[in-house]
Amino acid sequence: MKAADNDMNCENIKGQLTDWLNHNLTTTDRSEVEKHLIHCLHCQEEFAASRQVWEAMGQMKVPEPSQEMRVQFHAMLDTFKASEKAGHRFSFENLLGKIKSFALPQWSIQLAFSLLLVALGWVIGSKTSRPKIEASTYEQQIDMLAGQVQEMKSTMMLSLIENPSATERLRAVGYTSEITDADERVIEALFATLNNDPNVNVRLVTLEALTQFAKNPAVREGLVKSLAIQDSPMVQVALADVMVKMQEKGSVKALQSLLRKEDLNDLVKNKIEQSIKDLS
Amino acid sequence: MNSLTDNSLMLRVKAGDMDKMGLLFERHHRALFGFFYHMTHQKNTSEDLVQNVFYRMLKYRQTFTGEGEFRTWMYHLARNVLHDSVKQNKTLHHYDVNEMADHLAGGALADEGFEKQQDAEQLHKAMETLSSEHREVLVLSRFQELKYDEIANALNITEGTVKVRVHRALGELKKMFVKNESRR
Structure with missing residues (x-):
């Protein structure tokens, strides 16, 4: 046993x-x-x-993994992160998650919070709007600042427009789109560029900039005059387009005289004839 | 020592902070490499398989719940990676000729530990003959030092089964080892 x-x-x-x-x-x-x-x-x-x-098993040696492994791992991680980012927007799960989080009672907390924010905004608003005199001085200050910014832009534009680099001149013309009401100096500078700049691209951009101020009669007049001066077919066509857009009947004469120019490109000729037809 | 546990790191990865996987890589790539190396005896293959595990951790990060140990989940993925690789190219039971030569050279060079090295060599061969079921529990228990319950979770079997398998695997190995010893 x-x-x-x-x-x-x-x-x-x-x-x-x-x-x-x-x-x-x-x-x-x-x-x-x-x-x-x-x-x-x-x-x-x-x-x-x-x-x-x-114990013999304990003696079994395992070689060191190579250092490349780490490099490869990080490369894999980066690729994975990139692919996740790309696929993120269209992930169905995400969409589901969003719908869920919207439907869950959590929204009530969010709603309460937003109501609180609105109330807070109202309180702050009613408190701060009371001293009306102060608010008007603020407005004045803001107007003054805006005026100064405009002024600065005009000055920058004027100093850049005479730069020997065509790129800088393009930038200068670009500034005019941010200037709401251009003063005479700016308009003058733009016309000088439109009529004298050696670079066709700069002239085309300038023309575009000038059309913004087409309400100004001096600008319209200047543009019509410019028709006679331009020798580049591209600028001529662009100008003709602008005339049609502005419905500037006074330009018909100038266009007709342009037609009489000897070395006129055929395409430009057709275009101008069309423009005259459209205008008259 | 580690201010952040593996589980909390993996949960951060799950939440979208993928860079935390870098820390997990630093902590575990050697152990994983060891696991694959013991299973395949091929260095390059093992390195590829390790990368594969980390890729799957990223891809299937949503399946990590944080309830169990990170290590268990990692070996669960590792085992699947190995399984898929075996299905594809018969990674197991395939001895790379160059690596075999390295082993032998290493064995002959080691003076003091010569006998022990020889033992290790015999064991390598003996372990090759074990079924992968037996080999994996032995590797996880002996080399990766996982507890039975961890192995059970990683392999989706009961703790009792793990115990039986480890015991049988060691028994088989013992038989084979003694046989090889006497032949020497």
Whole structure:
């Protein structure tokens, strides 16, 4: 009976030897196994063999992974992030998430919060708008500042427009689109550019800038005069277009005289004839 | 030591802070490499497989709940990556000739640890003959030092099954090892 008991015990212990080796036993089980080993030679042998294999496994060497791995990992991470960003907008899950978050009771908190903000805005607004005199001085100051900015832009435009670089001159003309009401100096400078600039592109952009101020009769007159001066077919065509757009009947004469020019491009000729037809 | 646990890092990744994966890479790429190396005995393949695991972590980051250990989830993915790779090109049971030569050269050069190196060599061969089921539990338990419950979670089996498999695997290895020893 006792021998059978011991055999049973040995089977049990054998099953636990591996667990002993990889530290998967509780302290009580552990000491029980150890107690048994002291008395049982057979199990001792078994245990020694297991332990030998276990320890030999510990000797197995794993080479160092190469440094490239890290580089490759970060490359992969970057690519992944980029692709996620690209796919983000169209992600169905995201859309679902948004709908969900909208439908969830969370919206009530958001609504309460926005109502609070509106109320707060109203309170602040009613408090600050009371001193009306102060507000008007603010307005004055703002008007003054805006005027100064406009002034500065005009000055910049005027100083840039004489720059030898065509790019700078283009920039100068570009500034005029930000100037709401141009003074005489600006208009004058623009016309000087339109009529004398050696670069066709600069002249075309200037023409475009000038058409903004077409309500000004001086500008319309200047544009009509310019018809006789332009020699580039592109500018001539553009000018003819502007005349039609402005419905400037006074330009018909100038256009007709342009037709009489000797070295007129055929395309320009057709265009001008068409423009005259449109205007009269 | 680490102010941020693996789980909290992975949850940050899940929330969209992908750069946190860099920290997880630093912490775990060696261990993962070790796992694949023990499973395949091929250095280059193992490196590729490690990359693959990190890619899947990013791609399937939504499946990480943070309830279990990050490590368990990682080995679960690692095992799937290995499984897919085996299906594709029979990564397992394939000894790269050059790497084998490296092993042998390393073994012959080591003077003091010569015998131990020899043992390791024998074990390498013995482990090759184990079924992948047995090999993986042994590798996870012996080299990656996972607890039985962690292995059970990673492999979707019960803790009892893990215990039985580890025991059997070690038994088989012991038999083989002793056989090889006596032949030497």
